[in-house]
Amino acid sequence: MVGRLTLWGIENIPEIGAGDDLVSIIAHAIEAMAASDDGAALRDGDILVVTSKIVSKAEGMQVPIEARDLAIDEDTVRVVAERVHAGGTTKIVETRQGLVMAAAGLDTSNVPDGLALRLPRDPDASAKNLCAGLRERTGRKIGIIITDTLGRPWRVGQTDAAIGAAGVQLVDDLRGGVDANGRPLNVTVTVVADELAAAADLVKGKASGIPVAVARGLSRLVGDLDTPGARTLARLGEDDMFRFGSTEAYAQGYEAGMRARATAKEKAR
């Protein structure tokens, strides 16, 4: 048996503002829960799954709502696809964090009126700070995953994924391993960090104001502080078969086809 996995949300984390000390706030909330329930005290091998929103808020990534479009442009490395619809324009971009997502992750839900919130500038660095701080404060060897909500092609809706991490092994690389029949599992790289981010969303919940969950039962994944971060989960550049939306790629091809034909005619003349 691989084991039992248990997840629960940390109650009573207050609204976070710029400059707040997340290590202290999270540790305090966990201690308060543990006061009435021994099982809620952190243990070695626990993984804390933290919604990026509170990290952004603590790091002062709020911008006035009027500056939202400018912030999207600043956080955009490359526009992947755009679509105009009744509610406005959906712009899917590659962000400087190596994520492909709508509006560069700029968010107005669960953000005070008049503000929009950018992603943490470097979510892996944020995770490392949190992990180091909480390990020191609690004396427990815990791991940190920072999550955000991502849409995806071909399927409706969104799921949570890992955008930052520290002290946690992110993938179970089964390439070179064998299955239960001894046959090679030659293409499977299970991204346990994303599976854990998704799992934790089931006990956090966007409407309930619970931004941190604890996952217990995967201590095999918890390791040194300098394990590779979530940035390594990006598959961009040459390996990306969906570098542009179909409409955008078609338009680029169309232009090139027109030009090539014109050049061929010139030469034939």
Next chain:
Amino acid sequence: MVGRLTLWGIENIPEIGAGDDLVSIIAHAIEAMAASDDGAALRDGDILVVTSKIVSKAEGMQVPIEARDLAIDEDTVRVVAERVHAGGTTKIVETRQGLVMAAAGLDTSNVPDGLALRLPRDPDASAKNLCAGLRERTGRKIGIIITDTLGRPWRVGQTDAAIGAAGVQLVDDLRGGVDANGRPLNVTVTVVADELAAAADLVKGKASGIPVAVARGLSRLVGDLDTPGARTLARLGEDDMFRFGSTEAYAQGYEAGMRARATAKEKAR
């Protein structure tokens, strides 16, 4: 607090063959676990997360390995993208189940030598049969999610997702709802079924031969047998911004651009 979520794998499910009665096999394995651990007996509101592989095996979806390419073609509605690399050709297709995945889901891991395995023909129907059978056999109002392992653009590796379901609400549609600050959550549709599929993979594990997990703590999602199936999670056709790979869409555009230019020249002559 949203609550506590606990997941564990069902031990001692034997290798499944064509014609096996999955309801009986799963129920028996759960009863055997419950004999030594009361907590392992099913309860109302438990959700069973079942790897599609054992469903395919029970439904006789094995084909000789020589017939693999033919089976891929038969299960393909549309080729989305193709890439030739050192190990062969990766073909991403839309399957008749409404999934976009490599090789139409044909699989040779954890399959006896000389065979490849197709996806269940109708995973929602398979889920409904399992759910009805297990509800009747156990007297418990449980839900069923059937999972498979999917790659995704822009991120490395794979995660498990829901390809069939019965008796479970698949999405938390937050559109029209409000966040903790009372602001509209106007674009968020959380696909809890995929999050649950991902969570369960963390206790199943591809190398460990545990094909079924129980998730306890989400009874709010468990409902009537005729809730919408996982087929409703497909976002294809007009709404699909990534209908083709970038290379494929570019090539289509290029051809069209060449033709358009040629036609314009003809007319101008």
